[in-house]
Amino acid sequence: MQEQSETWRSLLKTIISDPHEKQRLAEELGIKPITLSRWASSESDPRPQNLRHLLSAIPQQREQMLELIREETGFEEFTNAGYDDSSIDIPSAFYNRVFTARASTVESMRFWSLSNLILQQAISQLDPDRLGIALNVVRCMTPSPIDHKVHSLRESVGFGTHPWSGDLEQRAMFLGAESLCGYVTTLCRPAANQNVDDKQNLTPAHRVEHEKSAAVYPILFAGRIAGCLLVSSTQYNYFISQSRLDLIEDYANLIALSFEPEEFYEPQDIELRVMPDQEEQKKHFADFRQRVANTMIEGARNKRPVNNLQAEQIVWQQLEEELLQQATLRR
Numbered sequence: 001m002q003e004q005s006e007t008w009r010s011l012l013k014t015i016i017s018d019p020h021e022k023q024r025l026a027e028e029l030g031i032k033p034i035t036l037s038r039w040a041s042s043e044s045d046p047r048p049q050n051l052r053h054l055l056s057a058i059p060q061q062r063e064q065m066l067e068l069i070r071e072e073t074g075f076e077e078f079t080n081a082g083y084d085d086s087s088i089d090i091p092s093a094f095y096n097r098v099f100t101a102r103a104s105t106v107e108s109m110r111f112w113s114l115s116n117l118i119l120q121q122a123i124s125q126l127d128p129d130r131l132g133i134a135l136n137v138v139r140c141m142t143p144s145p146i147d148h149k150v151h152s153l154r155e156s157v158g159f160g161t162h163p164w165s166g167d168l169e170q171r172a173m174f175l176g177a178e179s180l181c182g183y184v185t186t187l188c189r190p191a192a193n194q195n196v197d198d199k200q201n202l203t204p205a206h207r208v209e210h211e212k213s214a215a216v217y218p219i220l221f222a223g224r225i226a227g228c229l230l231v232s233s234t235q236y237n238y239f240i241s242q243s244r245l246d247l248i249e250d251y252a253n254l255i256a257l258s259f260e261p262e263e264f265y266e267p268q269d270i271e272l273r274v275m276p277d278q279e280e281q282k283k284h285f286a287d288f289r290q291r292v293a294n295t296m297i298e299g300a301r302n303k304r305p306v307n308n309l310q311a312e313q314i315v316w317q318q319l320e321e322e323l324l325q326q327a328t329l330r331r
Helices: 008-015 019-029 033-040 048-057 062-071 092-104 107-126 180-187 242-258 278-285 288-301 308-329
Strands: 133-140 153-160 191-193 213-221 224-233
Touching: 008 019, 008 033, 008 062, 019 033, 019 048, 048 062, 092 107, 092 242, 107 133, 107 153, 107 242, 133 180, 153 180, 153 224, 180 191, 180 213, 180 224, 213 242, 224 242, 278 308, 288 308
Parallel strands: none
Antiparallel strands: 133 153, 133 224, 191 213, 213 224
């Protein structure tokens, strides 16, 4: 009797023969366990989006499963090599948009305008199925006037898809040596954490709500660094694909155009310290807007007026100093 060839359904049947694995997959896909059994027995077909979720949830068997899916009639879209990011590049027309925006935007608005433009395009490519992703441009704080070293980073422009809010700027935090961003900025090389819940993972993590995995790429220019691009996902192992990591690197390089040359620092000038956790920082940020207003009023009173952007920078520097002092006292 001729042996029946393996299909993606038979592979799925083998995977879900383990009750614990079957329950895990059902929870990650947001479906009932019986649905997986029906897919495996050909009683029903999964929607393409659910099939993508399934592939993301089984990184060890992903490539084998994808090849088997491509062999079955009715799943033609999975025969497109672009599906697994291998042919995804930043569109050339988008590069033209960025170059035009950089040439036409005044210096004071250049960082915010270009970063917003680039992050929104990046989200559309990095999370086409809206599984949940957050992108943050993390900037080096101005060096200390005492030792002329950069002691912390700050999340600035950020965007996300559900469950994160669209605009993440209002939730921006300081990051330091304890974070994955701090690790990347100090070494000037990329890093990824495929499971931020794994306590045995030696890669630094500064986990935020909903985050299951993260990838960070440095923002570089002529051997100097301005910060990094942080990409967080609601999915474990979301950054296993090398082509996806390459795409993040391309966006990090493009975001470098948002910065002015003087905002890049020599690697030896990066001496990050540990910052307090997110909950502790929130207490200091409670009166941020009032502090900005007070700074502008004081500047006007002293006949040294500052605009809103300048006042915000002054307050951020004050907050950084307060948090660094607090972290030092708690050691």
